[in-house]
Amino acid sequence: MVRAVAVSARVSAVLALLFFPAILSAQDWVKTGTSLGVEKVRLAVPEFKPSTADPQNAALLKTFNDTLWNDLDVSGVVELVSKSFYPLQTPGQPPEVNFLAWNAPPPNAAMLAFGNLGVTNGRLTVQGWLYDVKNIQSPQILGKQYGDAASDAAARMMAHKFADEIIFRLGGGIQGIAESQIYFVSDRTGHKEIWAMDYDGSNQHQITHLNSIALSPRISPDGSRIAFSALTKTGWEIMMYSLDLNRAVGFPHMGGTNLSPAWSGDGLKLAFSSSRGGEPEIYVADASGANLHRMTTAKGPDVSPVWNRKTNAQIAFVSGRTGLPQIYTMEADGTNQQRMTDQGYAVSPNWSPNGQFLTLAWVRKYGPGEPGSSDLYLMDIASKQWVQLTHDGGRNDFPSWSPDGRHVVFQSNRSGSLEIWSMLADGSKVQQLTFTGRNTQPNWSWK
Amino acid sequence: MKKQSKWILLVVALCAAMTLSACKKKVAPPPPPPPPAPPAPTASISVNPTSIQAGQSAALTWQTTNATDVSIDGIGAVQPNGSQSVSPTDSTTYHLTAKGAGGSQETTARLTVTQAPPPPPPPTPSVTDEDLFNQNIKDVYFDYDKSDIRADQQASVQADVQFLGQHSNISITIEGHCDERGSTEYNLALGDQRASAVKNVLTAAGVSAGRIKTISYGKEKPFCTESNEACWQQNRRGHLVYQK
Numbered sequence: 001m002v003r004a005v006a007v008s009a010r011v012s013a014v015l016a017l018l019f020f021p022a023i024l025s026a027q028d029w030v031k032t033g034t035s036l037g038v039e040k041v042r043l044a045v046p047e048f049k050p051s052t053a054d055p056q057n058a059a060l061l062k063t064f065n066d067t068l069w070n071d072l073d074v075s076g077v078v079e080l081v082s083k084s085f086y087p088l089q090t091p092g093q094p095p096e097v098n099f100l101a102w103n104a105p106p107p108n109a110a111m112l113a114f115g116n117l118g119v120t121n122g123r124l125t126v127q128g129w130l131y132d133v134k135n136i137q138s139p140q141i142l143g144k145q146y147g148d149a150a151s152d153a154a155a156r157m158m159a160h161k162f163a164d165e166i167i168f169r170l171g172g173g174i175q176g177i178a179e180s181q182i183y184f185v186s187d188r189t190g191h192k193e194i195w196a197m198d199y200d201g202s203n204q205h206q207i208t209h210l211n212s213i214a215l216s217p218r219i220s221p222d223g224s225r226i227a228f229s230a231l232t233k234t235g236w237e238i239m240m241y242s243l244d245l246n247r248a249v250g251f252p253h254m255g256g257t258n259l260s261p262a263w264s265g266d267g268l269k270l271a272f273s274s275s276r277g278g279e280p281e282i283y284v285a286d287a288s289g290a291n292l293h294r295m296t297t298a299k300g301p302d303v304s305p306v307w308n309r310k311t312n313a314q315i316a317f318v319s320g321r322t323g324l325p326q327i328y329t330m331e332a333d334g335t336n337q338q339r340m341t342d343q344g345y346a347v348s349p350n351w352s353p354n355g356q357f358l359t360l361a362w363v364r365k366y367g368p369g370e371p372g373s374s375d376l377y378l379m380d381i382a383s384k385q386w387v388q389l390t391h392d393g394g395r396n397d398f399p400s401w402s403p404d405g406r407h408v409v410f411q412s413n414r415s416g417s418l419e420i421w422s423m424l425a426d427g428s429k430v431q432q433l434t435f436t437g438r439n440t441q442p443n444w445s446w447k
Numbered sequence: 448m449k450k451q452s453k454w455i456l457l458v459v460a461l462c463a464a465m466t467l468s469a470c471k472k473k474v475a476p477p478p479p480p481p482p483p484a485p486p487a488p489t490a491s492i493s494v495n496p497t498s499i500q501a502g503q504s505a506a507l508t509w510q511t512t513n514a515t516d517v518s519i520d521g522i523g524a525v526q527p528n529g530s531q532s533v534s535p536t537d538s539t540t541y542h543l544t545a546k547g548a549g550g551s552q553e554t555t556a557r558l559t560v561t562q563a564p565p566p567p568p569p570p571t572p573s574v575t576d577e578d579l580f581n582q583n584i585k586d587v588y589f590d591y592d593k594s595d596i597r598a599d600q601q602a603s604v605q606a607d608v609q610f611l612g613q614h615s616n617i618s619i620t621i622e623g624h625c626d627e628r629g630s631t632e633y634n635l636a637l638g639d640q641r642a643s644a645v646k647n648v649l650t651a652a653g654v655s656a657g658r659i660k661t662i663s664y665g666k667e668k669p670f671c672t673e674s675n676e677a678c679w680q681q682n683r684r685g686h687l688v689y690q691k
Contacts, residue, residue, distance in 0.1 A: 280640065441631065
């Protein structure tokens with residue numbers, strides 16, 4: 001345990017320095033220590049106020065306020081001041097801000113996000129400000145106005161945009177993720193199809209209608225195409241769906257069993273597993289399917305490749321060449337294959353946006369009499385040191401990094417059914433995103 | 448006493464003599480009438496309907512009177528009155544002979560048989576190739592996370608080789624299946640290896656590779672959904688499927 005803590009401390013220090021520049025983790029097993037001298041900004045977010053008398057305001061305000069609060073809460077960048085500490089009078093406009101009511105205890109806020117929302121003749125307008133309430137002379141950090149035809153989706157999108165502006169400024173200049181998408185597999189229609197949703201679980205909608213089995217959706221870096229694997233008349237093939245055209249587009253059938261596509265960070269290449277030559281091996285092709293090259297030759301299944309999306313120079317993958325599946329890395333030309341995990345059953349590697357970490361699903365102690373829970377781990381690639389991210393039992397699998405590198409989305413049966421959850425990359429702020437049917441294999445968009 | 452008996456005998460004799468002499472000239476009485484001549488038998492026979500298709504049947508009905516010996520050609524002795532179902536394959540004349548003390552009587556009924564349309568083709572033979580396949584082919588089971596053929600599965604493999612050798616017209620699909628443990632993508636790759644392992648052992652034994660398709664289902668289509676070893680073993684298999 002001492003070793004694990006030490007490992008945790010080291011990885012977490014790296015994590016905090018490179019990765020969570022403004023985060024102090026609250027969890028003991030990710031022991032970052034207070035010596036780093038960083039604290040999350042205390043941000044107060046009173047509910048936005050109606051600016052007109054339109055009857056649509058109430059419902060849109062609820063959507064906007066809930067979405068904004070959740071975006072900021074799960075961002076990992078700020079500490080939201082509990083609403084129970086707020087003064088009775090909250091501002092909807094800059095002149096209404098009472099600085100002393102916010103910057104002193106009980107709220108003791110450093111920042112205040114406030115604004116108003118109103119519908120006029122069917123058009124929704126939102127005004128939002130971010131104030132540094134400790135700086136009374138020059139408090140405004142951000143002032144934004146958004147307008148669109150009034151709808152629930154528009155109110156949600158405006159909240160996402162405003163949240164991302166705040167997170168960008170308070171989170172060390174890293175773009176927020178409130179407008180990102182998560183692609184996943186759901187069987188709620190009776191067949192496993194590819195679905196999409198907003199990063200917070202709203203707006204879930206079906207993408208494919210194959211009435212077969214579609215698995216392993218992987219969104220392209222530019223967000224225009226989804227590569228996935230589907231059971232076709234000729235077996236498991238890689239398929240390509242265009243989100244611009246809203247239909248499947250051509251991709252050559254490879255023969256054999258073709259699984260688990262993965263985009264290179266530049267969007268030019270795809271790696272995937274194919275048994276076209278006999279055994280399931282890792283292949284790399286152009287995004288068009290041309291120029292196919294085999295990268296592995298080992299006995300045992302090789303599957304689930306993922307690129308180092310920062311360098312495009314390495315690929316991590318799963319191999320059963322020594323028995324139970326383990327995580328390996330190799331250069332993108334297939335050389336220098338290295339085993340990363342030392343024991344158990346390790347699958348589903350996913351490379352962090354900064355190129356330094358893998359998340360993976362790992363049953364470290366595997367075999368008869370073992371509990372067999374599959375947890376998510378974070379591994380520092382250079383040192384192979386790891387920390388455990390989930391501790392709640394059940395089977396957790398298919399972690400996928402958010403574009404800001406602060407979050408991980410994954411599948412878990414901890415609720416009794418296979419659903420999609422998200423959390424901060426230190427294991428905190430765990431949130432269930434899906435509730436209907438069995439939902440698996442989430443894949444977070446690249447931006 | 449003796450004198451009285453002599454006297455009685457004398458009187459009786461005298462009376463008798465007188466009686467006999469008095470009847471001398473009378474005609475002899477007629478003989479008793481002969482018994483009446485026996486009546487002639489009657490007979491009728493009919494068939495209903497009078498025309499059938501081959502394979503159908505008709506009711507043959509007959510009545511006789513005053514007959515002691517009734518027979519129908521082709522059927523034999525029958526009761527004086529009766530009915531019988533007949534289903535000849537060709538047109539037939541039923542010839543009834545009723546014999547009695549008063550003679551004999553004959554009568555006929557004709558049943559016309561038309562040939563049925565050709566019988567429908569016999570139903571699909573009760574045992575098809577697919578039935579034979581399902582009776583004889585054995586699935587091949589695997590150890591956890593393994594795709595090599597277990598020693599205890601050799602008998603199943605041999606049975607499959609023998610059957611496929613005897614039925615060279617049959618093509619098959621080998622499905623590779625895995626238990627619910629483990630991850631979706633790895634299990635699909637593992638299932639692919641299991642299907643290939645069964646294919647390889649069949650082709651090595653002489654089954655043409657062109658007759659064998661393989662597909663992996665990973666853990667997507669389990670045979671059994673409980674979370675215990677008995678169920679998991681059911682799901683770790685190469686499943687041989689008849690290919691229509």
